[in-house]
Amino acid sequence: MRDVVMALAAPAVMCASGLYAACAAWWRRRHPAPEPWSQAGLRLAGERAVAVAEALVADEHALLVQDAERAGAKSSGLRHHERPVTGNQVAEGRSGEAP
Numbered sequence: 001m002r003d004v005v006m007a008l009a010a011p012a013v014m015c016a017s018g019l020y021a022a023c024a025a026w027w028r029r030r031h032p033a034p035e036p037w038s039q040a041g042l043r044l045a046g047e048r049a050v051a052v053a054e055a056l057v058a059d060e061h062a063l064l065v066q067d068a069e070r071a072g073a074k075s076s077g078l079r080h081h082e083r084p085v086t087g088n089q090v091a092e093g094r095s096g097e098a099p
Contacts, residue, residue: 034040
């Protein structure tokens with residue numbers, strides 16, 4: 001039984017991927033991408049820019065969290081915006097050293 005399923009799985013996947021490719025090509029011909037200078041094109045470009053910016057911020061945030069965990073900054077219990085302030089200066093610098 002297992003051999004029969006394996007023998008039929010490859011052709012089934014190939015047929016499904018071919019059908020998907022044919023439908024995707026038909027859809028692209030019927031619904032072409034908007035011109036880049038049109039309102040819809042500018043909206044799509046803006047959405048792509050926001051998605052790229054969100055991905056960059058998420059990556060940088062992950063790196064900062066990883067660096068903070070390595071440096072032991074989380075052991076103090078204070079976040080960077082909760083550090084005590086003396087006068088006009090932050091009591092601890094970004095890397096934990098005193099000013």
